[in-house]
Amino acid sequence: MTESSSNKLLNGDACQRSSKDKKSGKNGFVKNHCLFQQPQKYRRLREKNHNVVRNPSLYNKPFVESFEETPLLVAVLTYMGYGILTIFGYLRDFMRHWNIEKCSVAREREAQKDFVPLYQDFENFYTRNLYTRIRDNWNRPLCGVPGSKMDLVEQVSYDYNRTFQNTGKIMRNVINMGSYNYLGFAENVGKCADAAIEVTKKYGAGICGTRCEMGNLDIHEEMEELVARFLGVESALTFGMGFATNSMNIPALTGKGCLILSDELNHASLVLGARLSGSTIRVFKHNNMVSLEKLLRDAIVHGQPRTHRPWKKLLIVVEGIYSMEGSIVRLPEVIALKKRYKAFLYLDEAHSIGALGPNGKGVVDYFGLDPKDVDIMMGTFTKSFGAAGGYIGGSAELIEYLRSHSHSAIYATSMPPPVAQQIITSMTTIMGEDGTTLGADRLRQLSENTTYFRRKLREMGFIIYGNDDSPVVPMMLYMPAKIGAFGREMLQRNIGTVVVGFPATPIIESRARFCVSASHTRETLNTALEAISEVGDLLHLKYSRYQPTVTPGMGWMSEESYLQD
Amino acid sequence: MAFRTPTENLAWLYFQYLLVTGLYVLEPWEKSIFNSVLLSVAAMAGYTSYVFVPVHLRLALRFFSDVFGGQAESAVALVS
Numbered sequence: 229m230t231e232s233s234s235n236k237l238l239n240g241d242a243c244q245r246s247s248k249d250k251k252s253g254k255n256g257f258v259k260n261h262c263l264f265q266q267p268q269k270y271r272r273l274r275e276k277n278h279n280v281v282r283n284p285s286l287y288n289k290p291f292v293e294s295f296e297e298t299p300l301l302v303a304v305l306t307y308m309g310y311g312i313l314t315i316f317g318y319l320r321d322f323m324r325h326w327n328i329e330k331c332s333v334a335r336e337r338e339a340q341k342d343f344v345p346l347y348q349d350f351e352n353f354y355t356r357n358l359y360t361r362i363r364d365n366w367n368r369p370l371c372g373v374p375g376s377k378m379d380l381v382e383q384v385s386y387d388y389n390r391t392f393q394n395t396g397k398i399m400r401n402v403i404n405m406g407s408y409n410y411l412g413f414a415e416n417v418g419k420c421a422d423a424a425i426e427v428t429k430k431y432g433a434g435i436c437g438t439r440c441e442m443g444n445l446d447i448h449e450e451m452e453e454l455v456a457r458f459l460g461v462e463s464a465l466t467f468g469m470g471f472a473t474n475s476m477n478i479p480a481l482t483g484k485g486c487l488i489l490s491d492e493l494n495h496a497s498l499v500l501g502a503r504l505s506g507s508t509i510r511v512f513k514h515n516n517m518v519s520l521e522k523l524l525r526d527a528i529v530h531g532q533p534r535t536h537r538p539w540k541k542l543l544i545v546v547e548g549i550y551s552m553e554g555s556i557v558r559l560p561e562v563i564a565l566k567k568r569y570k571a572f573l574y575l576d577e578a579h580s581i582g583a584l585g586p587n588g589k590g591v592v593d594y595f596g597l598d599p600k601d602v603d604i605m606m607g608t609f610t611k612s613f614g615a616a617g618g619y620i621g622g623s624a625e626l627i628e629y630l631r632s633h634s635h636s637a638i639y640a641t642s643m644p645p646p647v648a649q650q651i652i653t654s655m656t657t658i659m660g661e662d663g664t665t666l667g668a669d670r671l672r673q674l675s676e677n678t679t680y681f682r683r684k685l686r687e688m689g690f691i692i693y694g695n696d697d698s699p700v701v702p703m704m705l706y707m708p709a710k711i712g713a714f715g716r717e718m719l720q721r722n723i724g725t726v727v728v729g730f731p732a733t734p735i736i737e738s739r740a741r742f743c744v745s746a747s748h749t750r751e752t753l754n755t756a757l758e759a760i761s762e763v764g765d766l767l768h769l770k771y772s773r774y775q776p777t778v779t780p781g782m783g784w785m786s787e788e789s790y791l792q793d
Numbered sequence: 794m795a796f797r798t799p800t801e802n803l804a805w806l807y808f809q810y811l812l813v814t815g816l817y818v819l820e821p822w823e824k825s826i827f828n829s830v831l832l833s834v835a836a837m838a839g840y841t842s843y844v845f846v847p848v849h850l851r852l853a854l855r856f857f858s859d860v861f862g863g864q865a866e867s868a869v870a871l872v873s
């Protein structure tokens with residue numbers, strides 16, 4: 229809803245020129261030094277734009293990313309479904325208001341009746357009347373390790389998801405397609421677990437002090453050294469929480485008078501950090517380099533609003549893999565733009581570190597670029613490493629500055645030693661420094677699984693978003709009832725999936741998100757795929773109208789790149 | 794999907810209807826409200842067309858035959 233209006237604002241003045249400029253817009257924005265090129269309605273033309281490598285000379289491999297357009301009929305039916313649910317939502321709200329029905333959710337207190345209402349906005353309405361109805365798909369208690377298989381606590385609800393009761397039974401060996409366990413390090417046996425146990429015996433469970441005071445252990449220093457070596461940067465700093473790494477370090481880096489250029493689909497932690505910093509924030513369209521360049525140019529030409537002083541710093545904030553779209557950042561182009569316009573680059577590799585690249589070193593490795601070109605390399609240990617926490621890597625100067633200025637470095641308690649050891653062991657395994665090929669095997673397994681899983685789903689006729697190499701695989705469901713139905717049907721077939729709806733995605737683009745892991749064997753994946761296909765037939769989810777064999781064209785290979793000018 | 798019996802086929806169609814309209818997530822009494830409203834609207838539309846469409850068709854037919862048929866006749870009369 230808000231999105232379409234902002235689109236209109238962004239595109240408003242450029243619309244008339246659309247047909248004329250579309251051809252030259254592919255690359256012409258640099259050649260004729262013109263702004264407002266390639267005006268486009270983001271959602272509608274997405275399919276075409278994203279399949280095109282605009283500057284192929286920057287890439288060392290084909291960059292294939294697809295976002296198939298929503299079929300019109302499906303979009304209409306989806307809106308209709310939401311319409312019907314909204315009508316019933318209003319009916320239920322009406323009944324609650326007149327006490328025909330008992331209200332089981334938070335509501336205004338009688339004593340505060342005449343105050344500003346707290347539970348009236350759309351989000352609350354949505355939670356009350358739409359989310360609650362299919363709430364059984366989320367927040368499921370789990371017993372045991374969420375590896376490739378997991379055990380779930382069985383729950384039932386006798387009052388349409390208002391409350392849940394445990395039946396006392398456990399659903400065993402549910403195939404886990406939902407965890408960010410890319411390299412399969414979420415284990416409670418094996419080398420990592422043993423090492424963590426040893427370290428717990430040596431250091432204890434944690435030190436209740438900050439890194440600046442009593443909390444600094446040799447194991448932390450060792451870990452930071454290792455992280456820096458792994459990333460190929462001068463120095464690194466680690467934190468006990470990934471979310472706080474973003475939300476507390478961006479404010480340390482930028483402040484008033486700085487401009488943050490942020491991708492529209494950036495993670496909540498990045499958004500929070502950017503807002504806390506007090507800098508001006510401008511949002512560019514997802515992975516759209518034309519939009520980013522336009523914002524950069526505008527920033528340089530016009531400077532700060534009203535005073536027209538130049539911005540103190542320009543910071544581009546992007547993620548490696550976007551966890552909802554499965555897309556990979558166009559890093560070579562971002563770096564080219566960053567160099568051209570002298571901006572800084574903050575890269576959040578939460579999902580890509582360990583999961584991408586021949587050596588598991590994230591997007592930089594994937595594109596074969598120099599890590600020094602990225603000013604701030606951020607990432608988390610929560611996903612691929614099966615641990616917790618986050619890091620920042622970069623030049624020694626930057627890290628020294630952050631060490632003394634970042635809130636999460638100064639005030640947060642240091643990382644528990646067993647977690648640090650888990651990181652050290654899993655990282656050395658990935659790097660092959662433990663003398664085995666276990667890490668390399670896992671990396672290969674992950675990339676094979678990813679390719680296989682994506683190819684199969686596409687062949688079955690599902691609409692799959694994102695890059696072909698991304699282990700995050702979003703599969704479109706669209707209709708609100710299908711979110712609930714898909715989760716439930718899959719769980720009946722003993723497969724745990726993550727379904728995602730409105731606040732995390734645009735309202736009509738509900739999806740199921742599979743995360744492929746190196747711990748999935750071919751049989752596991754085949755079982756899952758069979759079930760997905762079956763449920764897909766049952767729920768009529770095979771929306772795709774594209775032939776699976778057609779690989780999107782590389783028709784612009786011959787066009788010159790903007791690096792050559 | 795292969796269906797063996799027509800009942801299965803119907804059940805699948807009803808399931809699709811539930812999914813597309815979003816009724817799948819509603820409680821049974823809400824489902825029945827929606828279905829009854831939809832059915833009564835459809836029934837009324839059906840009944841209305843049953844009652845009025847033949848009348849309208851007859852009127853239209855007469856009108857067009859007046860326009861074309863009648864004119865030709867009078868023209869013939871004039872000429873003769």
Ligand SMILES: Cc1ncc(COP(=O)(O)O)c(C=O)c1O
Nearest residue numbers: 469470471495497578608610617
């Ligand atoms: C892009 C991104 N950044 C940061 C985080 C936060 O990491 P953590 O869960 O370790 O706090 C996440 C986690 O979901 C993420 O997806």
